[in-house]
Amino acid sequence: MTASDRWPDWSSLSESERPGALARCQSLARAQQEQFDAFVAFEDPAPVPKAGSLAGLPYAVKDMVVSANRRPSCGLPIAPDLGASKQASVLTLLDQAGAVRVGFTRMTALAYEPSGAGTAKNPWNTAFAPGGSSSGPAVAVASGAAVVALGSDTGGSVRIPAQACGVTAWKPTWGRVPADGTMVLSPSLDTIGVLGRSAVDIATVASVLTSGQVVPSDASKPTVAVVEDALLACEDPVQRACRDGISQILSAGLSNRRVDALEFMREAGDQTLLVMQAEAWRTWAPLIEQGRCDPVMAKRLAKGGSIGDEQLAESLAARGEALKAVEDRLFAGADVAVLPVMPIRTPPLSEVTPGSPDFTPRTLYGLSAYTRFVNYLGFPAIAVPVGFDDRGLPVALQIVGRAGSDGILLALAARLQSATGWHNMIPNEIR
Numbered sequence: 522m523t524a525s526d527r528w529p530d531w532s533s534l535s536e537s538e539r540p541g542a543l544a545r546c547q548s549l550a551r552a553q554q555e556q557f558d559a560f561v562a563f564e565d566p567a568p569v570p571k572a573g574s575l576a577g578l579p580y581a582v583k584d585m586v587v588s589a590n591r592r593p594s595c596g597l598p599i600a601p602d603l604g605a606s607k608q609a610s611v612l613t614l615l616d617q618a619g620a621v622r623v624g625f626t627r628m629t630a631l632a633y634e635p636s637g638a639g640t641a642k643n644p645w646n647t648a649f650a651p652g653g654s655s656s657g658p659a660v661a662v663a664s665g666a667a668v669v670a671l672g673s674d675t676g677g678s679v680r681i682p683a684q685a686c687g688v689t690a691w692k693p694t695w696g697r698v699p700a701d702g703t704m705v706l707s708p709s710l711d712t713i714g715v716l717g718r719s720a721v722d723i724a725t726v727a728s729v730l731t732s733g734q735v736v737p738s739d740a741s742k743p744t745v746a747v748v749e750d751a752l753l754a755c756e757d758p759v760q761r762a763c764r765d766g767i768s769q770i771l772s773a774g775l776s777n778r779r780v781d782a783l784e785f786m787r788e789a790g791d792q793t794l795l796v797m798q799a800e801a802w803r804t805w806a807p808l809i810e811q812g813r814c815d816p817v818m819a820k821r822l823a824k825g826g827s828i829g830d831e832q833l834a835e836s837l838a839a840r841g842e843a844l845k846a847v848e849d850r851l852f853a854g855a856d857v858a859v860l861p862v863m864p865i866r867t868p869p870l871s872e873v874t875p876g877s878p879d880f881t882p883r884t885l886y887g888l889s890a891y892t893r894f895v896n897y898l899g900f901p902a903i904a905v906p907v908g909f910d911d912r913g914l915p916v917a918l919q920i921v922g923r924a925g926s927d928g929i930l931l932a933l934a935a936r937l938q939s940a941t942g943w944h945n946m947i948p949n950e951i952r
Contacts, residue, residue, distance in 0.1 A: 526946060526947055527942070527945045527946050528665050528668075528718050528945045528946075528947060529542065529718075529945075530718055530722055531578055531668045531669075531718070531722045531725075532721045532722055532725065539576075539577045539578075540577060542579070542668075543577045543578075543579050545665070546579035546623055546665060546666055546667055546668065547566075547579065547623055549664065549666045550563065550623050550624060550661065550666035550667070551563065553664050553665075553951075556642070556647075556950070557644055557647075557950075558627060558640070558641050558642055559581075559626050559627060559641045559642075559657045559660040559661045559664060559666060560581070560623075560624045560625065560626050560627065560657065560661070560666075561584050561594060561624075561625050561626065561627055561657070562584070562591065562624055562625045563623065563624040564621075564623060564624050564625075566621045566623075570619050570620075570621050571616070571617070571619040572619055573617060573618040573619030573620075574618050574725065574728075575615065575618040575619050575620040575725060575726065576618075576619035576620075577619065577620075578618075578619070578620040578621065578668055578669065578725075578726075579620075579623050579666075579667050579668050580615060580620050580621070580623065580667050580669045580670060580671065580726075581622070581623050581624055581625070581626045581657070581658055581661040581666065581667035581669075581670035581671070582612070582622060582625050582626065582670065582671045583625070583626055583628050583632075583655050583657060583658050583670070583672045583673060584596065584625040584627065584628055584657070585628060585632060585673060585703055585704035586609045586611065586612060586625075586671060586702060586703050586704075586713075587605040587607075587608060587612075587703070588608050588612055588622075588625075589607075589608040589612075591625065593625065593704065595628070595630070595631055595632070595704045596627070596628045596629050596630035596632070596640075596654075597630055597631070597808075598813075601704075601808070601813075603702070603703075603705075605701070605702040607702065608702060609699075609702025609703050610699040610701050610702060611671060611698065611699060611700075611702075611703070612702075614699075614729050614730055614732075615671075615726070615729060615730070618729045620729075623667050624661075626641065626657025626658050626660070626661050626670065627641045627656060627660075628653070628655060628656060628657055628658075629653040629654040629656065630814075630815075630818050631704070631706060631801070631805060631808075631818070631822075632653075632655075632673055632675060632678060632704065633654065633706065633818065633821060634654055635652070635653050635654065635676070635677060635678065635885065635888040635889045636650045636652065636653050636868070636870075636873035636874070636885055636888060637650055637651040637652050637653030637654065637656030637659075637682060637685070638650060638653070638870055638873050638874040638875075639874065640653065640657060641656045641657045641659075641660035641661075642660065643685055643867070644660060644663050644664045644686065644948035644949075644950045644951055645663070645685075645686065645687060645913070645914050645915065645948040645949055645950065646912075646913070646949065646950065647950060648869055648870060649685070649867050649868065649869055649870060649912075649914060650685055650867055650868055650870050650888075651682055651685050651686055652681040652682030652683070652684060652685030652686060652867070652888070653678060653681065653682060654673070654675075654678040655670075655672030655673060655674070655678045655679050655714075655716065656682050657670075658670030658672040658679070658682070658716050659672070659682030659685065659686040659688055659690075659716050660686055662686070662688045662716050662717060662718060663686035663687055663688050664948065664951060665947070665951065668717060668718055668722055669715055669716065669717035669718070669722055669726050670715070670716045670717070671713060671715060672690070672713075672714050672715070672716055673703065673704070673706075673711060673712065673713055673714065674692040674712050674714045674896065675706050675707050675710045675712075675896060676710065676793055676794070676797055676892060676896050677692075677862075677888070677889040677892025677893060677895075677896070678714075679691070679692055679714035679715070679904070680692055680862050680892050680904040680917070680919060681862065681863065681888050681889060681892060682716070683716055683862065683904035683906075683917055684862040684863055684867060684904060684906075684915060684916060684917035685867040685914070685915070686915065687906050687914075687915030687944075687946060687948065688716050688717065688718065688906070688944070688945075689716065689717050689719055689720050689723060689903070689904065689905055689906065689934065689938070690714060690715070690716045690717075690723075690903070690904040691714055691715045691716075691717075691720075691723045691727060691902075691903055691927070691930075691931065692712055692714045692896075692901060692903075692904075693712050693713070693714060693727070693731075693735070693901050694712075694899060694901045694925055694926075694927055695710070695712055695899035695900075695924070696712075696899070697731055697734065697735065697925075697927060698712065698713045698714075698730045698731060699713075699730075700712070700713050705804055706797070706801050706804065706805075707796060707800035707801055707804075708800060708804075709796055709800060709837060710793065710796060710797055710800070710897065712896070713730075715727065718944065718945040719935070719938055719944055719945055720737075720903065720905065720935040720937075720944075721935050721938070723931065724736075724932075724935065727927065727931065731927075735927045735928050736928050737928050737931045737932035737935060738928040738929050738932050742773070742774065742775050742776070743775065743857050743929055743933060744775065744776040744777065744778065744855040744856050744857075745767075745770060745771065745775050745776070745778070745856070745858075745859055746777070746778050746779075746851065746852050746853050746857065746858040746859070747767055747777055747778070747779050747780070747859055747860075748780055748781070748782045748783070748786075748851070748858055748859065748860035749779045749780065749781060750781040750782065751782065751783050751786065751861065751864070751891060752764065752860065752861065754783060754864055755861050755864045755865070756864065756865050756910075758866055758911045758912075758916065759861050759863065759864065759865065759866055759910060760861070761908070762908030762909065762910065762916035762918075763859075763861045763907055763908075763916065763918050765907055765908050766859075766905065766907025766908065766918040766937065766941075766943075767859055767918065769907075769937055769940060769941055770859065770936075770937055772940075777855075778854070778855050780850075780852075780853045780858070782850050782851045782858070784850075785843075785846065785847070785850040785851060785894070786851075786890075786891065786894045787890075787894075788843075788894075789843050789893070789894035789897045789898060790889075790890065790893035790894045790897070792836050792839060792840075792897050793894060793897040794893065795828060795832070795833070795836045796833065796837060796897065797825075798824045798825035798828060799825045799828035799832070799833040799836075800825070800833070801822055801825050802822055802823070802824070802825025802826045802828070803825070805822055806822065806826065808822075809822060809823065817875050817876075840897060843897065843898060847898060851921075852923070856923075856926070856929065857920055857921060857922045857926070857929065857930065857933065858920075858921045858922075859918060859919065859920050859921075860891060860918075860919050860921070861891055861916070861917070861918060861919060862891060862892065862904045862916075862917040862918065862919045863887070863888055863889075863890070863892075863917075864887060864890055864891055865884065865887045865888070866911075866912065866916070867910075867914045867915070868884050868888075872884045872885075873885045873888070891919065892919070895919075895921055898924075899924055900922060900923060900924055901921070901922050901925075901926060901927040902920065902921045902930070903919070903920045903930045903931065903934045904917045904918070904919055905917060905918050905920065905934045905937060905938065905943075905944065906943040906944045906946075907943055908943055913949065915943075920933055920934060
């Protein structure tokens with residue numbers, strides 16, 4: 522592998538190289554639009570970026586964030602009213618730090634679809650799913666149109682496209698990144714996350730978005746819990762790639778334990794679905810009443826209408842018991858847990874597109890089987906590329922920590938990426 526096979530980390534560029542890198546991203550975004558359809562709108566930035574810790578950093582935004590001059594579509598034909606009177610804090614923070622917004626990217630309708638079918642196209646192979654709902658942000662980063670991109674994660678929506686498109690993603694601790702001025706799907710689960718070429722690049726953005734609360738912490742060597750039964754339940758190509766990534770992590774001399782947590786993950790994942798469906802219905806039912814949802818989306822949203830307030834309250838209250846159980850059933854005294862992002866390979870679009878003869882609901886459900894529980898618990902997680910499957914598509918490992926451990930996760934991911942070449946590779950359809 523040579524340097525020409527990879528997008529450069531922003532952090533590795535000198536100040537004199539960064540203007541050229543910014544211009545290249547802006548050029549690629551427009552040049553590749555017909556091929557990958559990642560963007561819904563482009564920005565015309567000022568010729569000279571502002572000074573700041575992120576000066577000149579090209580970034581993209583999932584089209585669910587309110588800007589000073591644009592109302593986001595949220596994946597709908599007609600933009601809904603999000604009730605925001607000013608620009609979202611996340612954009613203001615990035616703008617003030619000197620980052621340059623390339624444009625707004627495609628997403629699934631109301632961020633309610635994990636496959637990304639019908640949105641942006643996967644630059645590794647356009648016949649395969651790009652992952653959702655943050656499909657556009659992932660494609661923008663993977664295709665070289667942005668160094669980082671803002672997405673959202675309610676049940677895996679930055680981590681799933683990170684695997685599909687071969688990029689890195691950070692799902693923060695719930696509430697750690699401000700969410701004002703962004704579309705709400707399920708307020709008890711929603712987080713604004715970041716996709717990027719590398720954990721180091723994401724870390725610089727994380728510090729800005731959290732006003733310095735999240736900084737990579739390399740002060741100690743964390744103990745790692747390997748979720749063995751989750752690995753064994755995966756398709757073989759996924760398991761092999763993830764074991765390679767785990768071996769690389771443990772080669773640094775970290776202590777490790779083997780745990781079985783699949784049953785716990787499923788229990789918490791089921792609660793995640795209940796909360797998501799109930800809160801999404803309560804948030805977006807007016808769209809159905811106004812006839813502004815297509816029949817498939819209306820049917821999916823309507824599932825939440827059968828979940829009563831008492832059942833929703835019980836599910837939210839049950840998180841306390843789940844958080845107590847997590848010590849024994851996931852971490853077993855370790856600092857972080859590692860497991861695949863998805864138990865299956867990134868599927869062909871035909872298998873996850875409703876109405877297709879090959880559509881299989883089980884495959885669609887399987888995309889988020891290993892990610893949902895993290896949102897229910899409010900934990901942070903990092904998705905990092907760790908190799909490729911037998912079809913030449915990326916595979917990602919998920920590193921999960923307790924609430925507030927974002928810095929530890931970012932540091933561990935950066936350590937892994939400093940020793941490997943799995944991240945920031947240029948996809949097949951671009952080379």
